[in-house]
Amino acid sequence: MSDADPTPDSAPFRIQPAQRVLRLPPYLFGHINNVLQAKRRAGDDVIDLGMGNPSDPPADLVVDKLVEAARDPRNHGYSKSNGILNLRREVASKYLKRYGARLDPESEVMVCLGSKEGFSHMCLAMMGPGDTAIVPAPSFPVHVYAVALASGNVISLDVTDSEKFLSNIAYTCQHLYPKPKLLIVCYPHNPTTVTIEAEFYVEVVKLARRYGLMVISDFAYADVAFEGYRPPSFLAAAGAKEVGVEFTTMSKGYNMAGWRVGYCAGNAHMISALGTIKAYYDYGMFLPTQIAAIMALRHTDAAVEAQSLLYHSRRDALCEGLTRIGWDVTPPRAGMFVWAKVPDEWQKKMSTMDFATKLLEEADVAVSPGSGFGPAGEGYLRLALVENEERLRQAVRQIGRCLNG
Numbered sequence: 001m002s003d004a005d006p007t008p009d010s011a012p013f014r015i016q017p018a019q020r021v022l023r024l025p026p027y028l029f030g031h032i033n034n035v036l037q038a039k040r041r042a043g044d045d046v047i048d049l050g051m052g053n054p055s056d057p058p059a060d061l062v063v064d065k066l067v068e069a070a071r072d073p074r075n076h077g078y079s080k081s082n083g084i085l086n087l088r089r090e091v092a093s094k095y096l097k098r099y100g101a102r103l104d105p106e107s108e109v110m111v112c113l114g115s116k117e118g119f120s121h122m123c124l125a126m127m128g129p130g131d132t133a134i135v136p137a138p139s140f141p142v143h144v145y146a147v148a149l150a151s152g153n154v155i156s157l158d159v160t161d162s163e164k165f166l167s168n169i170a171y172t173c174q175h176l177y178p179k180p181k182l183l184i185v186c187y188p189h190n191p192t193t194v195t196i197e198a199e200f201y202v203e204v205v206k207l208a209r210r211y212g213l214m215v216i217s218d219f220a221y222a223d224v225a226f227e228g229y230r231p232p233s234f235l236a237a238a239g240a241k242e243v244g245v246e247f248t249t250m251s252k253g254y255n256m257a258g259w260r261v262g263y264c265a266g267n268a269h270m271i272s273a274l275g276t277i278k279a280y281y282d283y284g285m286f287l288p289t290q291i292a293a294i295m296a297l298r299h300t301d302a303a304v305e306a307q308s309l310l311y312h313s314r315r316d317a318l319c320e321g322l323t324r325i326g327w328d329v330t331p332p333r334a335g336m337f338v339w340a341k342v343p344d345e346w347q348k349k350m351s352t353m354d355f356a357t358k359l360l361e362e363a364d365v366a367v368s369p370g371s372g373f374g375p376a377g378e379g380y381l382r383l384a385l386v387e388n389e390e391r392l393r394q395a396v397r398q399i400g401r402c403l404n405g
Helices: 030-041 060-070 085-099 115-126 141-149 162-175 198-211 268-281 287-299 301-324 352-363 389-404
Strands: 109-112 132-137 153-158 182-186 214-218 244-249 262-266 337-341 380-384
Touching: 030 352, 060 287, 085 109, 085 262, 085 287, 109 115, 109 268, 115 141, 115 214, 115 244, 115 262, 115 268, 132 141, 132 162, 141 153, 141 182, 153 162, 162 198, 182 198, 198 214, 244 268, 262 268, 301 337, 301 389, 352 380, 352 389
Parallel strands: 132 153, 132 182, 182 214, 214 244
Antiparallel strands: 109 262, 244 262, 337 380
């Protein structure tokens, strides 16, 4: 051994991840996923309501356009990381038509590889050591851990009462030093399905101006709503572009989850910062995917409405079934989940994680335990409306037999 090599050849080589990785807790859904896969390998027919992974296909014309564009040899090179201009124009057109919000497609719209990627890189662009973000609780994991990966800190505030949420934001900004830098909002909310009206965002803009908060709105479930409810856009509020951005996606209403097509729209300075990060990390989305996404935005409004009606029917089938077996369930106004309270008798016996494991192991039904969305989710389950009505009714029957047998 030379003097320059103080490590004996026999010593094991140690891989040490960065502190930002070590700060992350164990993935709470990992155990559920492992049991699910083991049961399926054993041949069990598990009804999976755990992940919001759409099971329906995109419109035929969108798939056809993807195939056509993929056969063009000119479409296989690198793409700009902010997305092709015609796609950004379609996003701006949708915002104007649906929400009355005017956007400059050149500087106020960016294409992302799914909204989750864009959200995470926006946190990296805007947050740093010592910065704090206000996050709704219960929390979709990326809302917390994208901030953590950007070396920021999180303050979680109860999202279930919108008036209380707003007052708690003001209280936090008044009493915390340094003041929070970022506010994250998510409506229709994942996982609780809480919804708000347009006036809520008027108040958010006022708070942002008063306390110097940047705002990120996660609008992933914009296209899935029921019984005449139209989820409002943050960007429709006067002055919203001055203080923040909004992320939307084609994963839900358009059934394009695996395509990874998302957008960021709003404040030009925040979008420019996101573009700087993305320029170093990726070369943009596959061009045929972007071309097909243009067709989806331009021509499939009717298909998106039909998909909402399908989720509406599934919602009713699941909620009616759970109510029938004695569960306390409020049908959501939007989104593709049901947020169901675990029956009191079972809350006294076990944790939400253990209860979800019981349903998987004994009822062959996979659900997301509320504790996977932070401590505020304890006592609840999130059930995704990704199976057809008959499968959802079957899931309820299997749950009932498991708990009452």
